[in-house]
Structure formats: structure tokens, C-alpha cells
Amino acid sequence: MNEIRSKIPEIHRLLAASFGEPGVLHRSSPLYWCDNALEVLLATILTQATSDKNALKAWQNLKQLCKEPRQILELDEAVLIKAIQPAGIMTRRSQTIRGVLQAIYGRLGEYSLEPLAKDPKLAWEILNSLPGIGPKTAACTMLFGLGLPGFPVDTHIYRIARRMGWVGPKSTPADTQVFLSEVIPFEYQGGLHILLLNLGRRYCRPKNPDCAGCPIRHHCGLGMKGDTD
Numbered sequence: 001m002n003e004i005r006s007k008i009p010e011i012h013r014l015l016a017a018s019f020g021e022p023g024v025l026h027r028s029s030p031l032y033w034c035d036n037a038l039e040v041l042l043a044t045i046l047t048q049a050t051s052d053k054n055a056l057k058a059w060q061n062l063k064q065l066c067k068e069p070r071q072i073l074e075l076d077e078a079v080l081i082k083a084i085q086p087a088g089i090m091t092r093r094s095q096t097i098r099g100v101l102q103a104i105y106g107r108l109g110e111y112s113l114e115p116l117a118k119d120p121k122l123a124w125e126i127l128n129s130l131p132g133i134g135p136k137t138a139a140c141t142m143l144f145g146l147g148l149p150g151f152p153v154d155t156h157i158y159r160i161a162r163r164m165g166w167v168g169p170k171s172t173p174a175d176t177q178v179f180l181s182e183v184i185p186f187e188y189q190g191g192l193h194i195l196l197l198n199l200g201r202r203y204c205r206p207k208n209p210d211c212a213g214c215p216i217r218h219h220c221g222l223g224m225k226g227d228t229d
Ligand code: SF4
Pocket: 160, 163, 164, 203, 204, 205, 209, 210, 211, 212, 214, 215, 216, 217, 218, 220, 221, 222, 223, 224
């Protein structure tokens, strides 16, 4: 664990140099357009199992209809479904969004997550207890909404972590998230999450990864296997 932790600053530096930015939310992400932690949670629900482009369109539609998240509960079901239709699986998503808003009000007495910003343990417990919310969405909300530690592991990061040798081949996405949340220092978590997503899209693709061009191949178990430098 210490060996991986010690390499994180260098891996972050190499990725930031390669992608020309330190790892900040891009305008193409719906999370970029969120004003508070509750909005980050709702926007993250829209990003599940779809592209950022589709999720952004759905989020823009929703923001046009509702200036405040609580107003979503006043929307007619058909109107909500139509608004989030670009993200797909909209009936299930609409139920999740409504269920989450009701549960947050039930737990906190307001349509806001800000009371959780000073209590990481309670924030993690409440976010994971919300209906339809798993550890990845919870970690996204912790990190990008509340500014608290957490390292969301999506399919890109899960794949990279196994290829890098950070976790074993049998490690689940949930195990991987627990491990990386612990091993990656908080100050690198947001930037590295975004940079690794870029890496997964550009170099560490599901099929035919471009290890020869990968900026972190010298830190990667799989990359080093085929390295002839
Ligand atoms: S060297 Fe290859 S397998 Fe390793 S992170 Fe880079 S692209 Fe992925």
C-alpha cells in the first residue's frame, strides 16, 4: 500500500502533463454545472450507465424546469421522465431521484446535503443509505459535492487499477474503491479521478490499450510486461 501511495504524486504529475491540465471537472460533465452537493448527487444519478453528453443534456433540461432540487418533487411524473429522457432508463431514474429527495428530507429535514459537510462519517452513512445509491455515487457526492475524502471507482478506473496491479484480478469494484480511497491522499483524489477517466478513454481502453503511448506505462504492471524501452 505504501509503495502505491508513494507513487501517486508522480503518476498525477505525468497524467497532468500528458493531458495538459491538473484534473478538474470539464464543462462537458454535468457535475461542472452543479451549485451544491445535492445537485452533484442528482447529476451523478443521471451519469450512471450513460455518456457525459447524454447526462449533461438531461441535467440541463432538469435545471431549466427546477431552479431548486425540491421543485423536482412538484413535477408531473411524465414531465420529469421527458426531461431526463436523454440519459435513458428514465422511469427508474425518476423514481431514484424522487426517492432520494424524499429520503434526504426525512433524514435531514431539508432538501440539502450541506449539514453533512463537516461530518464525513455521517455523510458516508447517509449517502449509502439512500434508495438506489451505491458506493460510487456516494463517493462522487462526497468528493465533488461536499469536498470530503472519497475515490469513486467507475468501470474505467476499475479496469486501470487491475491492469496497473494496484488491486488483484479478483478484487470487486467496491473493494477497489475502498482500497483506493485509503491509498490515494485526499489532495490528489479529485484530480486523479478525472485524469484516470481521461486515461481510460484515450489510452487504457477496454480493448487494445495503447500501452506504448501511455504516459504512466513505467508504473503499470501490464504496461511494463510489454515494455521494450
Ligand atoms: S500501460 Fe497500458 S494497461 Fe497500463 S495504464 Fe497504460 S494503457 Fe493501461
